Amino acid sequence: MSNSLNKKFHLAGNIFDSPDQVPARNGYGEGVVQAGYADENVVVLCCDLTESTRNAKFKETFPERFIEIGIAEQNMAGIAAGMAFSGKIPYISSYATFNPGRNWDQIRISICYSMANVKIMGAHAGISVGPDGATHQAMEDIAITRCLPNLKVIVPCDYWETKKAAIAIAGIESPVYMRFGREKIPVITTEKTPFQIGRADTYRDGQDVTVIACGSLVYEALVAAEKLSGDGIDLRVINCHTVKPIDEKSIIKAAKETGAIVTAEEHQVHGGLGNAVAEVVAKNSPVPMEYVAMMDRFGESGEPNELMHKFGLDSKGIIKAVKKVLRRK
Amino acid sequence: MAVTDAQIEYLEDMATHIREDIIIMLEKAGSGHSAGSLGTADIFSTLYFHVMKHDPKNLDWEERDRFVLSNAHICPVLYATLAEAGYYPKKEIMTLRKLGSRLQGHPHKGALPGLEASGGPLAQGLSIAAGMAMAAKIDARRSRVFCMVGDGEMNEGQVWEALMFISKNRLHNFTLIVDRNNIQIDGFTEDVMPLEPLHDKLTSFGFHVIEVDGHNIRRLIEAFEETIFEKPKVLLAHTIPGKGVDFMEFKPEWHGKPPNKEEADKAISELEQLRSLGGKITGEHE
Known part of the structure; x- marks a missing residue:
């Protein structure tokens, strides 16, 4: 298990190994x-x-x-x-x-x-x-x-x-x-992982870019962070499970401390978590942002992993977005 | 129990008061739905002042009967009735549709005492009422649920979804009142989207259907009191849109507009001349 994961959340020990499905x-x-x-x-x-x-x-x-x-x-x-x-x-x-x-x-x-x-x-x-x-x-x-x-x-x-x-x-x-x-x-959390409605949880304390994700993309964000740490990029990863009311404090703190944000969700780019985060960032602490989301188009038939890959809703898509936002930082 | 002439007279007087309130509040508001509100005043008087078990001083009384107005655009009649029943100060009817008022253009549950649901988008109230009847059944509470829908409202698919649910669950604590006034915004219901044979449709959905003159309070009481074991009930209430105000009756243009000052004065003077008929004459539908 990576040492960079925030211990107070008692995340699963096998996240980067072979997590339970x-x-x-x-x-x-x-x-x-x-x-x-x-x-x-x-x-x-x-x-x-x-x-x-x-x-x-x-x-x-x-x-x-x-x-x-x-x-x-x-x-x-x-x-x-x-x-x-x-x-x-x-x-x-x-x-x-x-x-x-x-x-x-x-x-x-x-x-x-x-x-x-x-x-x-x-x-x-x-x-x-x-x-x-x-x-x-x-x-x-x-x-x-x-x-x-x-x-x-x-x-x-x-x-x-x-x-x-x-x-x-x-x-x-x-x-x-x-x-x-x-x-x-x-399964990335455990029975002991604290959960509180309205509070975004910082699973990984990084300094270079923050990935704010929800749903299935939280795992992908953690995987992306692990891969990027090898390249010397230190990602912060926030699980923003409550999209509304959104935890403004954690987002503003992340914007100020890391200076760039990527959002990630299994949802259209318009109106989802990314927009919710952008509303907070634009008002309080504008920083460059990139979105990992469905880019304003309908999906299609296919196997789940094929689709997630095709539409960039995975760790690869997140890594790409992180590199892009870093260039704008 | 036999209903006395005095009781009928009281309910008819109350209906007239409700109609006067409707005219006053709509004229003051400058917008709103006149015809349906006036057309159902007799039903509201009968429900709130004779049939229903309710207490304006005890809003959270679990055993109370509940009424949901699904054709919520005719809320002036509900607001007038709640004011007459003492749910809130009557002078507040003058605030209908005004900024800051508890009498919103369409009902907002929580804003005004006595409102059991919000409403406006048609058919929603019927499902809500069905949920209330279901909860009462689960909790073995003896409260009954009454719900009014407009006939035009029955174009909505959700109405029939809700009717199937009520029938399936044998919610015999449930009474639906259909305001059958034959008119909707674009014209006559049978031209816009035919509902007939409505009686047969409702019967085939598992309801005990009673056709009633919606202006004959004695008949309305009888219909509300009639029960068939384990069957939900429908009162197919034939009403005259604009009832009580001669120049509004049967006129589709009064569906969605209020009277101006002059028209309101004329309407009030007409209503003042209405004398109680003690249920002695039956409506033209019989």
Whole structure:
């Protein structure tokens, strides 16, 4: 394990060796069951995707609190709002393209405008859903949720973080959007890794450039940092799992101390984490920035790793962006 | 329990008060929806002053009945009703649609006491109401949920999604009121997007459907009280848009506009002349 990783986060010892590979959605599935045990008001609503959204365990454990909506995401959002107004804590699940894609208007008015305590779970997010193609690759969901008042947006980086977040959000009286992918991804955090909504975590303390990433790209950022350290480039890596409200303090500190920022996310370049970071940087401490993201185009069918590589959403893409931003520093 | 003539008279008087409030607030606001608001005043009077179990002094009462206005653009009727019921000071109706008002152009839950949901984008209220009925069922609470939709609103697919959900879960604590006034913004509902045979459609979706004259309070009470075990209910309420103000009745142009000062004065004087009929005559729909 690299000595440069911040020890207080107790990251996995095998990150750069052969990290465990587990889908983040498994973390959600286990987390929501724990949330269900902790609070009997937790209910789960699902749109005919119980297994793939990892709600089967909750359904089996709390059958009377699992509500099958059928293929009707708009209805699901409204029903959840009504249940929240009656004291329930509904988790609503579908693929991120539909939830919050198809039911955005309902999320806006039924949920956010009314401060309904609903947890919106966007599964199969990102291009890594792969062979299903562009229709099912949610690459715009952060943009369309980040703009909604009252809504918190969380993009956990792996299995453990998704599990912790799924549990933590039950405890805050607020609508929340959380997105996670379908595929197995490296487990980089551990059970002991602290997680706090709204706090960006500096996993690696570097001085030359900061990579601010979320979701599956946090691992890629750490790998990029490890590779670049051989070239004498010292990367800071921040896991910005809470895209909204964003941790301005950590970002401003990174801008001031490293003088250049690269953002990395499995999402369109417009409206996502990169823009959220840029808003903070431009206002408080302007420094050169580069974005690792989907460059304003739709995806296509392919294997997840092929797609991530093709669109530069990997450590190679991050390294390229780092070198580019360094030239502008 | 038989309803007395005095009770009917009281509810009809209340409906007239609600209509007066609607005219006053819309004229002051300078924009808003007149026809649907006036057309449903009798239903609101019946619901809030006879049918529903609610307490303006105890907003968080879990066992209360809940009402959700899904065709939320006719919120002047809801605001007037809540004011008459004592949810907030009546003088505040003059602030409708004004900067800083609790009476937003479309309802904002949390802004004004008594609002169970926000609304505006059509069909959303129906799903929200369905969620409330579901929560009551899970918690074995005896509260009922009432929801109004406009007939034009039934063009929205989400309406039918919600109806399937209500039917599937046998939410017999749920009553839907369809404001069947046959008019939507672009014209008659049957021209814009035909709904008929609406009664049959709703029946086939698993509802107990009762057609009722939406201005006959005695009939409305009977319809609200009629229950079929384990079946959700629909009141297909035939109403006259603009009801109570002669020059507004049946006129589509009054869907989305308020009266000016002169029109408002004329409307108020018409409403003042309305005498209670004690439910003695039935509407033209019967």
